[in-house]
Amino acid sequence: MQSKVFPNAASALAGAVFDGMTVMSGGFGLCGIPENLITALRDSNVKNLTVIGNNVGADNHGMWAVLANGQIKKVLASYVGENKILEQLFMNGGVEIEFNPQGTLAERIRAGGAGIPAFYTRTGYGTVIADGKETRQFKGEWYVMETGLVADVSLVKAWKGDTEGNLIYRKTARNFNPMIATAGKITIAEVEELVEPGELPPDQIHTPGIFVKRIFKGSNYVKHIERLTTRPRDSAAADPGGKR
Amino acid sequence: MQSKVFPNAASALAGAVFDGMTVMSGGFGLCGIPENLITALRDSNVKNLTVIGNNVGADNHGMWAVLANGQIKKVLASYVGENKILEQLFMNGGVEIEFNPQGTLAERIRAGGAGIPAFYTRTGYGTVIADGKETRQFKGEWYVMETGLVADVSLVKAWKGDTEGNLIYRKTARNFNPMIATAGKITIAEVEELVEPGELPPDQIHTPGIFVKRIFKGSNYVKHIERLTTRPRDSAAADPGGKR
Amino acid sequence: MAWTRDEMAARAARELKDGFYVNLGIGIPTLVANMIPEGIKVTLQSENGMLGMGPFPYEGEADSDLINAGKQTITELPQTSYFSSADSFGMIRGGHINLSILGAMQVAENGDLANWMVPGKMIKGMGGAMDLVAGVPRVVVVMDHTEKAGDSKLKHQCSLPLTGKGVVDMVITDLGVFEIDRKGSGVVLIEIASGVTLDEIKAKTEATVNYSKFS
Amino acid sequence: MAWTRDEMAARAARELKDGFYVNLGIGIPTLVANMIPEGIKVTLQSENGMLGMGPFPYEGEADSDLINAGKQTITELPQTSYFSSADSFGMIRGGHINLSILGAMQVAENGDLANWMVPGKMIKGMGGAMDLVAGVPRVVVVMDHTEKAGDSKLKHQCSLPLTGKGVVDMVITDLGVFEIDRKGSGVVLIEIASGVTLDEIKAKTEATVNYSKFS
Numbered sequence: 002m003q004s005k006v007f008p009n010a011a012s013a014l015a016g017a018v019f020d021g022m023t024v025m026s027g028g029f030g031l032c033g034i035p036e037n038l039i040t041a042l043r044d045s046n047v048k049n050l051t052v053i054g055n056n057v058g059a060d061n062h063g064m065w066a067v068l069a070n071g072q073i074k075k076v077l078a079s080y081v082g083e084n085k086i087l088e089q090l091f092m093n094g095g096v097e098i099e100f101n102p103q104g105t106l107a108e109r110i111r112a113g114g115a116g117i118p119a120f121y122t123r124t125g126y127g128t129v130i131a132d133g134k135e136t137r138q139f140k141g142e143w144y145v146m147e148t149g150l151v152a153d154v155s156l157v158k159a160w161k162g163d164t165e166g167n168l169i170y171r172k173t174a175r176n177f178n179p180m181i182a183t184a185g186k187i188t189i190a191e192v193e194e195l196v197e198p199g200e201l202p203p204d205q206i207h208t209p210g211i212f213v214k215r216i217f218k219g220s221n222y223v224k225h226i227e228r229l230t231t232r233p234r235d236s237a238a239a240d241p242g243g244k245r
Numbered sequence: 246m247q248s249k250v251f252p253n254a255a256s257a258l259a260g261a262v263f264d265g266m267t268v269m270s271g272g273f274g275l276c277g278i279p280e281n282l283i284t285a286l287r288d289s290n291v292k293n294l295t296v297i298g299n300n301v302g303a304d305n306h307g308m309w310a311v312l313a314n315g316q317i318k319k320v321l322a323s324y325v326g327e328n329k330i331l332e333q334l335f336m337n338g339g340v341e342i343e344f345n346p347q348g349t350l351a352e353r354i355r356a357g358g359a360g361i362p363a364f365y366t367r368t369g370y371g372t373v374i375a376d377g378k379e380t381r382q383f384k385g386e387w388y389v390m391e392t393g394l395v396a397d398v399s400l401v402k403a404w405k406g407d408t409e410g411n412l413i414y415r416k417t418a419r420n421f422n423p424m425i426a427t428a429g430k431i432t433i434a435e436v437e438e439l440v441e442p443g444e445l446p447p448d449q450i451h452t453p454g455i456f457v458k459r460i461f462k463g464s465n466y467v468k469h470i471e472r473l474t475t476r477p478r479d480s481a482a483a484d485p486g487g488k489r
Numbered sequence: 490m491a492w493t494r495d496e497m498a499a500r501a502a503r504e505l506k507d508g509f510y511v512n513l514g515i516g517i518p519t520l521v522a523n524m525i526p527e528g529i530k531v532t533l534q535s536e537n538g539m540l541g542m543g544p545f546p547y548e549g550e551a552d553s554d555l556i557n558a559g560k561q562t563i564t565e566l567p568q569t570s571y572f573s574s575a576d577s578f579g580m581i582r583g584g585h586i587n588l589s590i591l592g593a594m595q596v597a598e599n600g601d602l603a604n605w606m607v608p609g610k611m612i613k614g615m616g617g618a619m620d621l622v623a624g625v626p627r628v629v630v631v632m633d634h635t636e637k638a639g640d641s642k643l644k645h646q647c648s649l650p651l652t653g654k655g656v657v658d659m660v661i662t663d664l665g666v667f668e669i670d671r672k673g674s675g676v677v678l679i680e681i682a683s684g685v686t687l688d689e690i691k692a693k694t695e696a697t698v699n700y701s702k703f704s
Numbered sequence: 705m706a707w708t709r710d711e712m713a714a715r716a717a718r719e720l721k722d723g724f725y726v727n728l729g730i731g732i733p734t735l736v737a738n739m740i741p742e743g744i745k746v747t748l749q750s751e752n753g754m755l756g757m758g759p760f761p762y763e764g765e766a767d768s769d770l771i772n773a774g775k776q777t778i779t780e781l782p783q784t785s786y787f788s789s790a791d792s793f794g795m796i797r798g799g800h801i802n803l804s805i806l807g808a809m810q811v812a813e814n815g816d817l818a819n820w821m822v823p824g825k826m827i828k829g830m831g832g833a834m835d836l837v838a839g840v841p842r843v844v845v846v847m848d849h850t851e852k853a854g855d856s857k858l859k860h861q862c863s864l865p866l867t868g869k870g871v872v873d874m875v876i877t878d879l880g881v882f883e884i885d886r887k888g889s890g891v892v893l894i895e896i897a898s899g900v901t902l903d904e905i906k907a908k909t910e911a912t913v914n915y916s917k918f919s
Contacts, residue, residue, distance in 0.1 A: 002723065003723060027536075029560075030556065030560045031560075032537070032556050032560070033554065055574070079615060080613060080614035080615070081612075082613035084405075088611050091611070098612075099272070101614065102616060102619035102620050103615070103616050103617035104574075104577075104578025104581060104582055104617060104624070105578075105619075106534075107573070107574040107577070107578050108359075108575055108579075110575070111575040111794070113798075114794060115795075115797055115798045116796075116798040116839055118384070118386070118388055119364070119383060119388075120363070120364040121363050122582060123580065123582070123624065124620045124623040124624065125623070126623065127601075127653070127655070128619065128652065129651075130615075130619065136324060140362070144362055160554075165756075167785055169448070172448065172539075172552065172571055173537050173539050173554060173556055174554040175538055175573055176538050176574050177573070179575070181572060183800070198781075199783070201665050203416070203780055204414070206571075206785035206787075207633050209755045209785040209795070210747075211725045211749070211755055211795060211801075212781060212784065212800060224553035225553070226551060226553050227556075228556075228559065228562070229551055229560040230543050230546075230562050230563070231546055231548040231549075231551060231562065232544060232546070233547070234548070238614070274771065275768075275775075277770060285848070322829060323832070324829035324830070325827075326822045326829070326857065332826050335826070335827075336826070346600065346791075346832070347751065347793065347835060347836035348793025348832060348834075349793075349834075351790040351793050352794075352797075355579070355790040358583050358585075359583045360579075360584060360624055363706075366797060366838070367701075367797070368834050368837040368838040369834050369838070370838065370869060371866055372865065372867065372868065373865050373866075374834065407568070414786075415769045416767065416768060416769040416770045416786055417752050417753050417754050419787070419788055420752050420789050421788070421789045427579065433893060440570040441567070442566075447541075447569040447570050447571050453536070454532075454540070454568060455510045455540055455580060455585050455586075468768035470766060470777060471666075471771075471775040472771075472774065474760045474766075474776040474777050474778070475761055475762060475764075476763070476775065477763060
């Protein structure tokens, strides 16, 4: 079989990208983003992109680079704070933003990958998010119809992957990556460790290889932390997880 | 916190079951079925049950016992072969069966657990399954609207579980169990190994503990094999997985 | 002498019950995690895909693959599990989280909530707020009673774009605690902050409130 | 001298392409797994939640937690992964499986397929068949050309209840191979089984078929 393995991000992206395409990219904030692929996407210089993801990077990091390079026409996201260039582009009409509630966005992507053209959710009923959308009652409650999303190319980041495309994510770096992996016509995965088939336990695989067309071992991960919060060793304060 | 752990199936089921209730039960054929809970359900003698699951056991095994005890009024399933009593009861009107395509059934259960009242699928369009259901076009293709399913009680079987209710399934015994765990008002899990929190790696948990209200260590697992197929050591024949 | 932020968080913590799974918003709701009453076990969900959120890491031990929905570095606990955003919001939308505590710009007497955008200002997005208020069966809002300019944030109707319609069950402000009926039967004052008078609350509240418990 | 079951399976195996993910139905389609051409890698999906299905286990090594959709004991391979039924049918419905090979009772010239029930007989259920034919972009049917009584199974219209409407792309029978256009532009005979005559096919086929390749 033709191998799914590529040497790096640029070669993995080659031939898959084009002007006007729709790209999905995994990650929550800067956690679990496909850093190498985003850089290669910027270097590809393809234009007029529609980008789907929870965020669009943050100042100087992640998908921000593609935005700053003037490649993005439209964004579907749930949160775009901490991104001054996007703010400017949005205000002056240079970029269109379609805001999606985070859970609706996640479910729309899952639906797109799972062959579900539309579904109903209570989220957003009675808000501007429902404007222009079909609303409907089930068992006395009102719901909004939302549609599935697919992409020309999906970019995901996993912790470990094998040469068959099987992926395992790590902690909260999983986030949007598993659904996005299912919703791309071509899904490209970058991993921190690329191993041989049989090294990933079959019960622990989060994304089966069928969804991944191309895979490579990423390098030089920055994994920038947006809000470093710590506690001193001698304190019980600043504890968001609470006492238990 | 009040413990989720019960000593056995009978105590775990106590107070959760009642006449006329809807029960979901995990498993595919006899693989991954909650054996101890099914026996306890039979012994509870609650009547007029609506049972949702891919199958309803097979002759002398699994949910067949509850059926044979006259407790089931209605079944939602995708396949009910190898079950003579069900065949008789269906033919003489003693049990109502609503056939669901297997993927539609799985998705309806997932939807029920995930707060999605309805979704569209191409499955069953133009067949008797679509009779009386809303059909609709998206991008030129026809789809059928299907609704989410929930249960009064969900019975699931996992390989390992911890006292917080976190579950890990094994191989194809996973099947319908994860979705069914999300769709019960009260979900009860039986496991082969019950461990302390921290013993199950957090990235490998298939069902987060939030979904499981009661858990116990099952015993005397039969794990009956419906179709034992093997190959002799000196043959390459009888190979459903093919050469590769 | 209205309630401080910590006192508001402590009051919100009294809404926690043993065994609850809870999602806490940013700001004052985050403080609730430090005020969980003795003998009560609460599991915190973070909507970016984690159940069983632990405290901030010790200095030097932060893990960039482990953040909460506020993008702060955190830690895991023995009971922690991770899952995808789709599974996380399935959990939320499906009503499995017992309680959501979050901040607000405005709450209306019919339970409407506004906390995600102000027309004319940069829109950052609603994140997971719309899903949380639509999916979680009990929603408690913790907010200042008034704007800095003195306008009541507990209103007849929200003037800002809504996050959710008929979704709030309780509002805890620096002046007191209000129960709201999502079905629209009204707002009831159930508690007055220490050092605050009923007249002060009446003067600073736009919403029609049932004050009968205190008059 | 029509094709045997093995010959039909071998012909179906020629529809496999390198890198394909394939779902095989029970009966003759199962035999296809033994006839994968040299140099081609095919990964088999089992809709009960497995990708990368291996051969039957050696005697004494069967694992009751590891079965295929036909409930036979099987084994795993190095590339195997397991997932839930919902994820499995998301994979199927989402069009990620390249090819489905399955049996049929009847196929109509517009691509309609019937293979799950006969009115008056006990209904066992459709299992995953309706999802597979609706979701997999290419569906190949392998079936006997006629009923035992001699009636053509390749028909103008299916008389049995449908499994899917306009879903079949190719039919391989013991007499030959037929391409079908799902959009309804007709059936084309593209191959005749060894030892079979065109006249025999014509005599045994109810569907309107384009025989131009052979006349």
